[in-house]
Amino acid sequence: MNKYWNDFFSLIYPQTCMGCGSDNLGDKQVLCWPCTTELPLTFFEKHRGNLVEELFVGRIPLQMASAYFYFSKSSIIQHLIHKVKYKGNRELGVHLGAMMGQAMLEAGWNETIDMVIPLPLNKKKEIKRGFNQAALLAKGISQTLGKPMADVAVARIKYTETQTKKSREQRWENVADVFGLMDNHDLENKHVLLVDDVVTTGATLEACGQVLIKIPGLKLSMATLAFASKI
Numbered sequence: 001m002n003k004y005w006n007d008f009f010s011l012i013y014p015q016t017c018m019g020c021g022s023d024n025l026g027d028k029q030v031l032c033w034p035c036t037t038e039l040p041l042t043f044f045e046k047h048r049g050n051l052v053e054e055l056f057v058g059r060i061p062l063q064m065a066s067a068y069f070y071f072s073k074s075s076i077i078q079h080l081i082h083k084v085k086y087k088g089n090r091e092l093g094v095h096l097g098a099m100m101g102q103a104m105l106e107a108g109w110n111e112t113i114d115m116v117i118p119l120p121l122n123k124k125k126e127i128k129r130g131f132n133q134a135a136l137l138a139k140g141i142s143q144t145l146g147k148p149m150a151d152v153a154v155a156r157i158k159y160t161e162t163q164t165k166k167s168r169e170q171r172w173e174n175v176a177d178v179f180g181l182m183d184n185h186d187l188e189n190k191h192v193l194l195v196d197d198v199v200t201t202g203a204t205l206e207a208c209g210q211v212l213i214k215i216p217g218l219k220l221s222m223a224t225l226a227f228a229s230k231i
Contacts, residue, residue, distance in 0.1 A: 018083055018092050019076050030095050040070040040077065042227060045107040052227055055202045060209050063191060063219050064109065067227030068100045071198055077226050081197055085133050093133055096225055097140020097195075104223065105145055112191050113221065116142045116149045119196040119208055120179070122156040137225055138195040147193075154211055155182050178204075179211045189217030199224040 016023050019035030031039075044050035044066040052065040069077045084093040104110065118138035126132050135151055142149040157180040192212060196205055199222075209220050 018080060018089065030092055035076060038076055040072075040075070041103075042067055042070055043103075044068075044227070045103050045109065045223075051229075052199060052202075052222070052224070055199070056206065056222070059202070060206050060213065060220070062209075062221055063112070064221040065223070066104070067199055067224045068096075068103060069226040071226035071228035081133075081226065084136065085129070085197070088130060090131060090136055093131075093136025094140040094143075097137035097142075098144045099140070100137065100223060100225060101141035101144025104141065109193075109221075110145045110147065113145065113147055113193045114190040115187065116145070116147055116193045116195060117153055117212070118149070118151055119194060119205065120151070120154055120156050122158075134196045137197060141193070141195060141223070150186065150192075152182050153184055153187055154179055154208060179208045181211055181214065184215045187212070187215045187218055191219040191221065194220060194222045196222075196224045198226045198228055200228045 015025055015029075017025055017032040017035055018030045019038075020032065022032045022034075024032050042050070044052055045064075045068070048064075050066065052067050053062065056062055056065060071077050071081075080092065080096065083089045084096070104113075116138045118132055118134035121129070121132040121134065132151075135149075138149050138151070141147075156178055158178045194205060194209060194212065199205060205222055205224075209222065212218060213220055
């Protein structure tokens with residue numbers, strides 16, 4: 001009976017690909033096969049010394065760092081991120097996080113990581129948007145790796161403007177003293193994975209990471225959905 005109703009509603013409200021709008025999808029898929037094959041995978045999670053790790057060398061000590069996709073303007077990745085951040089597609093956000101998590105699982109990241117932390121969004125922005133896109137990604141990663149998610153360990157204590165159109169120097173100034181520790185007792189001597197959607201200069205991730213590594217014994221890794229050298 002459940003299958004009957006699922007088939008019935010699929011005829012009236014067909015599920016479509018989040019990438020191209022095609023209705024040629026398998027059960028529980030959010031992206032069709034052609035869109036899936038076009039995704040610009042980096043495979044950074046399999047390689048030490050990748051571009052994301054190099055970005056933070058000399059800035060903050062990291063165990064591992066990765067981005068799942070390459071980002072470029074007008075690409076399918078920009079389209080998917082826009083669907084999550086500005087169209088409120090939470091299911092897609094969690095699905096993309098699960099894809100990231102599966103890649104990390106296959107690369108063995110789950111063997112050392114203890115906890116997943118989403119980069120916090122300012123409360124005003126989160127209330128206005130209704131969710132934190134980094135938390136959706138972190139949820140998918142957490143579920144796939146089988147590791148707990150801690151979303152109250154660190155918070156944005158200052159409101160900041162968007163980083164998108166700022167220069168490298170302006171990005172640094174914009175996130176200075178933005179983050180503060182909240183409840184850190186469960187993070188002592190843990191290996192924490194900090195998650196965000198896109199990394200460009202790394203200024204925001206570094207600012208948050210510098211706060212986290214003040215916790216005694218904490219080891220830090222970072223993962224983002226996409227890597228963009230320029231936006």
